[in-house]
Amino acid sequence: MASIPLLRLPLPLHHRRSTDLLLPHPLKPAFPPARLPQPPPKPITTKTKCSYTPTPATDRLISAAAYFSPLFNGLQYGRFLFTKYPVLATPFEPLLPLLSLYHSVPYASFVTFFGFYLGIVRNPSLSRYARFNALQALVLDVLLVVPVLLQRIITPGRSGIALKLTAWAHSGLFVFVVGCFVYGLVASVLGKTPYLPLVAEAAGRQLD
Secondary structure (H helix, E strand, O other): OOOOOOOOOOOOHHHOOHHHHHOOOOOOOOOOOOOOOOOOOOOOOOOOOOOOOOOOHHHHHHHHHHOHHHHHHHHHHHHHHHHHOHHHHHHHHHHHHHHHHHHHOOOHHHHHHHHHHHHHHOOOOOOHHHHHHHHHHHHHHHHOHHHHHHHHHHOOOOOHHHHHHHHHHHHHHHHHHHHHHHHHHHHHHHOOOOOOOOOHHHHHHHHO
């Protein structure tokens, strides 16, 4: 007599092992894995090369030449210092031929002023660098006329305290002019923009 195979029926819930109820599915974890904090992304930086355009030699030459005009007109204020300290006139001896040529031309200061103003400052074909330096020199040149006008109006005495005040004022103005000349000349030769005190702001407004 053939035997009937036994069927294995699933056990009822109360007959299952407790471990079968507590353990999760082997392929699916009970809790998702914890995510570690990610570092913030690094900003992307791009390196740019700054291009430097040197000042043309023509602009440097025009700018340097413009500062000789206030120097030639301001040397007269150094006569008190030259009389008291003759050694101070030594650095200016190489300029004597140019100074003699400058003063040999009738109305040289007016010719130089309008030549620089109309030929350089008001010339749009030139660079702003050359025009600004020329205008600075002209503004400084105009300031040198003010003491002469005041001296003719007030007519200070030739002795006493009036003479001392005149000597101090002229000597201080001479030192200021020479300092501006050296600063403007060196900066122009190097291609830098000099900003003269009491002058640069006025020149910038006129040029703009």
